[in-house]
Structure formats: C-alpha cells, structure tokens
Amino acid sequence: MAPANRYDDLYGSNTGHQESLSLSGSSDQARYRLSFGLSESEGALKVAYDGIKQYSVRLNTDFDISEKLTLGANVSLQKNIVSSPSSSFGQALVSQDPPVFPVKNPDGQWYANFGNAGGTNSIAGISDGGRDNTEETLAKIALNLKYDIGYGFSANASATYNQVNSRQDITILNVLLYNWNGEVANNSINQNPSIESIGITKSYQTYGGFLNYEKSLSDHNFKAMVGITAEKNDFQSLSGKRFGIVDEGVYDLNVATGIQENEGGQTQEGLYSYLSRINYDYQEKYLVEFVGRRDGSSRFADGFKFNNYGSASVGWNVHKESFMENLDVLSNLKVRASIGSSGNQVGIGPYDYVSTIGTGTALFGEGGTLSATSYIDGLTTTTRSWEDVEMKNIGIDFALFNNKLSGSFDTYERKNNGMLVGETFPTVLGVPEVPETNIGNLVTKGWEAMLNWKDTKGDFSYNIGVNMSDSNNILVNLEGGSAIQSGLRTTVEGYPLNSYFVWETDGLFQTQAEVDAYNALYNKSGSEVPTGASALRIGDTRKVDLDGNGLINDQNAADPNGKGQGDVKFAGDAQAHYIFGINLGAKYKGFDFTAFFQGALEQKVSRAGVNNFPFNNPWPNQTIAYNGLTWTEQNTGATYPRLTAQRNLARWNWTDTDVFLQNNRYIRLKTLVIGYSLPSSILDKLKMDKIRFYFSGNDLFEFSSLVDGFDPESGTASVTDDRSIYPFQRTIAFGVNLAF
C-alpha cells in the first residue's frame, strides 16, 4: 500500500480546437451562404482518448422564383466521430479504487486492487478495456415555399427532412491484472469480452401548410392564419454482438468466435395539428390575438388522440396614446395580458396504450439448451390523454431615455390539469412500473423581471443587464394521494413537486446521560432509533419526536400533522429559486468585452449518492468536505455529527436531517470573452475585412454557499452511474475570426 491519487492519475486537462469558414453572396434573384465547420474537443482524461470530432457543411439559399413566389432551401451535412473508452468509466473509481493502491506494480503491470482479489482498476480498464466508437452522419433538408396570392392573401408551405445514420462499435476487452509480485491476479477486468456493432437510422420529418390573410383598413389592422402541421419520427436499429473477442488489434464482429447475439427494433410516432390565429389592432395601440388549435398524437389510444386548445391575448401600447406624446423621456410602454391552454404528452411512450409481449430465453435440459420465454410487458392504460396546461400572464415592457434604459416585468400562473403523474399503488398490483395517468393538478405561480442599460460615450460603449425570475408550484390535488416520508418526495398532495421532508434535530448528544435518556424514551418497537452495534453514542444526532407519539419515525397514521408524516417536516423544494443572470458588455476602439454571470439565491440540496456524506457506505472513497466540521471530543460544538464507519448509524446521523440540508446560493461566471479587432488601416493593407483575436472562458469561477463543495449547478447527485463521468470542468479558448 502507498498513497495513490487515483483521481489525479486519471484526470488532467486537455485541449480542443474549432475552425469555421463561411462564404456568402447574393444576386437580384438569389442569396446564398455556404459554411464549413471543423471542431475537435477532448475530455480531460489523461490515460485515454475521449473526444468528439465534428465536420459540417451547410448551404442556405433563397430564390425569388417570381415576384410573388419565393423558395428557401437549406441543406446541411454533418459528421460526428465520437471515441471513448468502453469500460471501467464511472463509479468504480469512487467506490472500488482505494487511494492506497497504485495503478501499476513495480514491473509496470496493472495492479489488482487489494493485491489479488480486486477485479477493478479503473485506469487499467479505461486504458486497455476497449473502445466505444460512434460515427454519425446527419443530413438535413428544409424547404420553404411562399406565395403571395394577392388581395391580402398569402400561402406558405414548408417541409423538412432530417436523417441520422449512425454506427456504433463497442469493444469490451479483457484486461489482466497483476499482484505486486507480477503474478496474474485471480480476477481480471471484463471477464466476458465482447464486440458489438449497432446501426441506427433515425428520421424526423415535418410538414406545414398555412394560408394567411392580412388587411389594413385605415386604423384597423387584421391578420388571420389557418394551417396544418404534421410531424413524424421513425427509428430503426439493428445490432449484433459476439462474445469471446481476443485482442489481435482487429476490432470487427467477424474476428470474435464466441456466442452471437443480435437484435432489431423500430418505433414510429407522429403529431398532427390544426391551427388558426386571428390578430387585430387599432392604430397599433390596442392589440388582440386569438389562437385555436387541435392537437393529435399517435401516443394515445383511439378516441383519446385529439384535444382542443386555444388562447387569447390583449396588449396596450400606452406610449402611443396622444396623452403620452409630450412625455419625451418615455420611449416605450406596453401592457400585456394573455390566457390560454396547451397540451403536453411528455412521459408517454410511443405505444403505451397497448401491452406488448417481451421475449427471452431460459435454459433447460440435460445438455443445457435454450428455450424461448415470453411475458406480457407491463400494465397499460388506454384511457389517458393529453395533459392540459392553462397559462395566464400579465406583463409590462418599458423603455426610457431613448431606449437607454429598458426593462420588462411578467407575472404568470400556470395550471397543469390532469397532469401525468405516477400514482403509487400497493405493490400487490405486481407491476413494477405503473404507467403515469392524468391524476394531478399542479399550480405554478412565477414572475420574471429584466432591466437593461446601454450607453455610448465617444469610442466607448457599454451595456449592463440584469434579470431575475422565480416560480413556486403546489400540487393542489393528486388522486390516490401519497404518503409523506423522509427525503425527496416527487409528488405529495398540497406540496410543491420534489419537496424535501427532513428530520428535525436538536443538536448532538454531548453526554452518555443524554444518550441513555433518549434511548429510554424512544428506543422501542416501531422506532427507527438504531440499536445493537449501531447504538447511539455521544456525538450522534438527536432527532426530535415532532409528532409526540413516543416513536422516532417518519410515519404515524394518527399524526395530527396529517398525511402520517411522523417526525419529518417540509423544508422547501429542490428547485432553484430567484435565478438571476447578469450581462456585461463593453467596446472601446478595437477591444470588445462581454461577461455573463449566472446564479440563484435559494435552492435546497440534500446531497444524494454514495459520496454524499462520510461513511454512507464504508468501502468507497469518502468525501473530505466535512473534515474538521464534525463532532469530536475536542470539537463538541460542531455542527455535524461524529464520524462513524457503522453505516446504519452514519445514515441515522446524516440522511435527510435538517442540518444536512444545504442552501445552495451561488454566482458563477459562465462566460467571459475579450476580443481585439485590428483597425481598418491595417486591414486595408492586408485586403481583409476583419481580423479579430479573442479569448473566451466558460465557468471560470464561482462563489457558492454549498458546504460540501460540489458543483452548484449539478443538482443533488454526488456520483452518477453515468459511464462518462467527469469532475467539474472549466474551459478556456483562444481564437481568431477572419473575414475577406
């Protein structure tokens, strides 16, 4: 054993580059722009390539076929080449690579953790465990035809077609590990090596046909539109897999000799909508708009496919009124209001209204032969339909001092009626995943404000903008309801979505007498107070019997708080609140500068995942964020409880307590760009239109109130199962723009 920083061994910094070139031009009847792009970016892995290369060509054209008929045609082709390690990426590093085992033994061979038994070594697996390569071609065509019929009528039709073809090759190779003496260890990485090729074809097509009418009669302006839109998604895949690949430097299905597997698959889904819109204004002072639409989705059963939606909005341009004419300082003032409804089908699969038959194999017989198996896949409901979203909005826009100061304020209320929510049924139902049904009613209220200032003084111009928004929701009604328990609860009637319910605590035990007294009161049947080897000790968390039933638990059928929530209390939701952004920009002669900050003033985070607090699980690497902050005999006034490797006790001490809940208030510099353009005196000599050098940086720094030091924008996870996990990354770039 020796100190070994497995994180530093694996991660470092990497570089990328990006080039683009575009040509544009026009004639009387046609305009075009042709652009080429090339970029490569690489993940911050030290030991293997993990990157993406992109090549793209795009041609945008516009033709005036006649005075009344125009055609827009855009085509593009893009190729993405992604190459990553195929194995050992992710959680293994955190949980299975102790920082006391070096990556290699003295002979330079991959070292097996724990000498012999450990079958993991992330760096070995990432380096030699095979590759996951994807080559993807994206082709897009968009056509748009406009025709001016006359008498105020016009029509347009559009069609787009996108196709993606990709091929992915995943090679999983066996990597031998060695003990310290250079002998092959018992376990190796990827004991069942394989190679798999997956071909996928996806297409997405949309069509639209619209008839427009526009008419102005002195002070009255009319606009009307009727139309139809339709879209369709198709997906097809074909894959083959063979086991038993030996690394001979050739990676194709043909070279593997073991068991063969193959798989097909195709899905399709579509949307179809009828639309109509009418606008009217009087002298551009009073504006009204009505929209009606009828949406159909293939994801619902017959009879439930369609739903009707509509909206109405009104506006008043106050500054256009005659009584405002003398108010020079005011350049814009507009009051708006709207009410409307729309549909949502997120969370519904393509054929969720029909049960399918799943198939597989099982082994029987003296010789061991595979027999077919089949099963009805899940429970379905045919009766659900669109979720209705009702939106009300009131807003104001204003500008002062010749548009130097401008801003807006909006407030809204959104009601999701028949929200698709997963209801919790008794598991006697026997279906692990019950489909979501239209059983919830959610009300969201929010506001958005924006204020911008811009000014120019000689060669110097600058702008400052701030915006902030917030919204709060409450699940007014949920059929079937759901019980409150400790932790993050997605849907609880009467509370916001994703509400936290935490244990109220009353400090830490400071004396054995306090522990004994607590045990005497609460250590009994039905209570969650840990016992035996995990029994409470000095320095552990004291949870409060909030409902006074003599038990410490998070349920109590007779609870006066209602919902049987026992000793947990509501502590806010997981959504970020008071989200703000700050834009800064300035120009001086050839120099330009922009910066964008982003942040939030309030967000509750109860860290999840194996690295959330010390010794949630004793075996993985541990977070060091709480070092020095926990109770010890020398630090009895600590906020956080005593460290213990008894995981039941560690979980009692930390999980979902009010003390462990953090408020995430942060500000981060998201982007910073500083550029310099050469003056025209030099450009003229070089016969160039523009030469600009720039520096840009993303996520350069932040201030955060999080105690545990995780990325404030990464949500609640401490570790993800995602194969491509990276620690938080900062990016800087240098570039040059050229124009001829």
Add this chain to the structure above:
Amino acid sequence: MKKIIISLSAVLFLLVGCEDTFLDLQDLDSVTEQVYFDEPQNFEDASNYFYRGLHSPKATKGDGFAEITDYGTELNGYVQDYGQGINTATDEDIYWNNAYDYLREVNLLLDKADAYTANGGNAADISKYVATAYFFRAYHHFRLLKRFGGVPIVIEVTNVDSPILFAPRNSRYEVVAQILADLDLAIAGLPATANGADLGKISSIAATAYKARVLLFEGTWEKYVGTATDGDGTNSGAGSTKPSGYPAVDAMFNSVVQAAKAVMDSGQFEIWNKNADPNMENNSYKWLFSIEGADSNPGGYTKASNKEFIIQTIFDYESTNRIGSQFTQINFGRNAPTQVALDMYSTLDGLPINKSTQFQGYAKQSDQFINRDRRMWGNFGELILANGSRQISAIGSVGLSNLSNWKWTTWNNYRSVREEGYNYPHLRYAEVLLTYAEALYERDGSISDADLNLSINLIRARAGIAPLTNTLVTTNNLNMLDEIRRERTVELYMEDNNHWNDIHRWDTAKTLLNDDLIGYVIEGSEYETNTALFNPAIAIYGYKNDYPSGKGPVKALIIDPVSTRIYSQKNYLWPLPINETVINTNLKQNPGW
C-alpha cells in the same frame, strides 16, 4: 401562376387527408397482447419465463445473497442484524414486491388459459403450462408465507382498480390452504417426469416433493410456534382465521409422510453416492454441488449421473448461462462456521462428539476434523491446516471465523467465480428423505429402524458415518428427534435458507439466536498458550466459560455477545414493508414491529 396556387392548395389538401399517416401508428417491433396466447407454444414460452423466479444464485430482480447467507444464524460467523434481531422495518422489501410481480405473471397465464379454452382451444394442449403456473403460484405464496406469515392472497390478474390492492391480509392458514390447493392442481396437471430436454422443469413428482416441504414447514410451525406470531388481525398481524376443512397438525404430518413416500416410491431419484469409487475418497457429498463436465470432480462424473436434484436451476458454461454472480465467493467469505457449527458434525461411529470416544478434542484445530462426518470437511475443510491451528483474526472483520464455507466451490478451481455452470438444487432427494423421517417421528413419536434405513441412513452412508438406529439412540442416551434434526441441519447447510426456516418452525430460534455467538474453543487448545495464534487482546467481547463443547464445559471466545442481540419471537416474521402499510391501511404490521 394558377398551377402554383393549385399545387399549394394541393399540399394543404394532402395534409388534411393524411391524418392517419401521422397518428394511426402501429407497434413495429413487438407482438402485442391482443394477438398472443392463441396457440399452445405461447403458453409454453410464458411458463418457461416463470423459472427465473426460483431463488437461485443467479440474482433476479435484486433477489440475492441476503437469503443465501441465512441471515446470520448460530452456525454462521457472519453477524447480520436480522440474526441479531436488531433490524428495523424498511420502506420497501424486494421479497414482497418480487413475489407479487411473479404472481401477476402467473395469474395472467391462467387468465389467458381460460380465454383460450373459451375460444374453443383444447385444454389438454396447454394443461402442462397451466399446471406449471399453479406450481409457481404456490411457490411464491409460500415464500411470502415464510417471510411475512399471512399475506393478501392474489389469484386474479390485478389492475389499478382491483379491490385486492387494498385488501387486508389473509391469515397464514388461508395462505397455506391456497398453496395446497394450487399444488394439488399442479400435481394433477404436470407430467410425471421432467428428464432429457425438460430437465429443470417442474414435474408432478417434483411438485409432490415441494408439497411435502410446505406441509412439514407449516405442520411443525403450528405445532411448536402455534399462533404466537399471528397477531389479532385487527391491530396487528394477519390473525388466526382458519378456513373450513383446514387440516389438523397430525393430518398434515400424515400427508407429508404420504407425499415423501410417493417421491421415494417413484424410483426417479437417488442419493448421489459414488463412495464406492476410490477416487472419490468418500467425498461424494462435497462434489455433488459442483458437477459439470468430467473434469469437475475426482471421479469424472458428469451431470447425467445426478439423479438427486428434484427441483433445480440449470446452468451451463458453454451457453454462457453461468451462475454469473459472486455466489461462491460470498459464501466462501461470509459463511464461516462458528464453533457450534463445527461441533454439530458426528464422529464416524454416528455419535455426537460429546458422546464419542472417537472425538480427538480441540488441542489443535485440525484435531477437530479427525474421525468426523465427511460433510464437515466438505463444508469447511478448504483452509484447515494439515496439523495445527489457524490464527484467529480480529473480531469485526467480515468473516469472524478463520475457516470458510467452501460448499459451492468447484474442484481444483475448475471454474473461477462467476463462471460456474453447475446446476443448482432448490430441492433434492436428501431433503425428501429427511422430511420423511422427521414427519414420521412428529406423527408417531417414534420411527422404526426400517424407516431410518429407507431414509436418512442413505444420507449418513454417503457422509461415512454409522447408521442411526433405535439401539444407538437408547444405548447412548440420545434423543431421536434431535438426531434427525442434526442430520437435516448438517446435510442441508446453506441450502435455500433451510436452517433459518428450521429453527423458526421448531421454535428454537428465540433461544439459539438470543445467545452469545461462539467463535472458538480456547480452553485446552493451542490458542490458550500461543499468542501468535490468538492474541487475547482480540477478545473484545470476552469469553463464555461454560460453553458445552465435545469435551464438556470449557472457555470459548465470544464473537458477538448476547448483550447486542435481542432476538425474540417477534423476529420470526419479517416486518411488512412500511410503504405498503401506509398506502393500504388495512394491512396490519406484524406483532412487535
């Protein structure tokens, strides 16, 4: 110009006409429920799917090692909170969830079978598969019964509006009656044998053997535990309501005897005893559990030689249907024997060690293995030194004992961990013989030498120990029932939770598990004198001074003290998952939880 107008209108018109192109889309890559279950093959495939629900080393739906390690009994050096009695109720319980998931699949098949015959299908064409469904309906209700006691019986296809979702619990007696009824239907409809290509499937005789297991479990539970764990059904538990016609305990034992005898008389099964082959060195028991190809045991026997497994999961190395989990490794690392486990094994004269002159005592750890039942070596012999004692390591590590359980390990590392392809027994012939003897004794209060020779003496012969006879019992002042139970404990060690179930139905768990857990005899051994082998500082929980060893009361090392154990009859049943009792308030928690 007009052409253009026409074409534009045509586009609009075309779109109007083709709503169905975008909305009426069929599933392209799966067969849907509407068109399935219209031929017998569909029923066969669907019944094949049930077999993954058998609790095998290949973990399915998270169902895995907790059960395999027996939750920590007095035989097991791996201390677990269940065995200590300190576990608390949890929000969810996969053994609850999974059982009901499986039951829904089974009920679906039975439902579709009704539709099949109603539509003119020939019932005889699908009767095998229907009977298989009945077997699995019994199997999953029995697993629920063992863990929770009475539970809601589900014999219909549930849906979100089924009243059964919010039903109260059925009593354990109602559940047992349902299990027996389903098993009788299974026995009637299943084929008599399942050999050749059907090996691994349930036959009629296998269902009969399973019925014997259920009846013995419940008969002894009722006899020894009685209604102590039932609760009143209104405030706690599932109550003690018995359905009409429910069998009396003696009638249950009688049925066990009949069922076991039917299996014995079928002639389909035999104890895999290859001890006549000198290459086997009397270790047939040891190599029974890892039979694969001819290289998998010293006698060169293949799977075809095994007529002992009655219900089994088939694994196969070649088809990559291997065990795939760390079953062997976990068993090896965790199920280290306590001193109690080591002292269970008889000497070759067939006597318990405290009655036998063959027992060599504790001076060296290896002495304990001399003249003992071959199963002792088979289960724990891997690490034993040729002549000496292994060092005692610190208490608190995962394996509290310095020996390991190598019951499932392959011969000469024939397979590495996760690669094993031996068949796994859920119920084997030895258990039927043990069940026969126990039920006979429970029914009659005695058992004849003839019946002993028909049953457990076949197993003892394989273990290399003298037969159990009434003379041996009376001459040596033994208790026949204790010896039958000892035989069962030793033979079925770490198989399908056998010992955990036994000590509950015998009502001995409340005593055995509420006691110091004993690691090693210290007094009179090398450990007492050689601090290199045993550093007394390790003894953080002290010693039991009167441990009843094979050489009388001696000082023995405690590896988990009684002070941390609170095992009582409450722990005989698991707590219902809290979430379920919250959602369905008609479900009353088991007494004491």
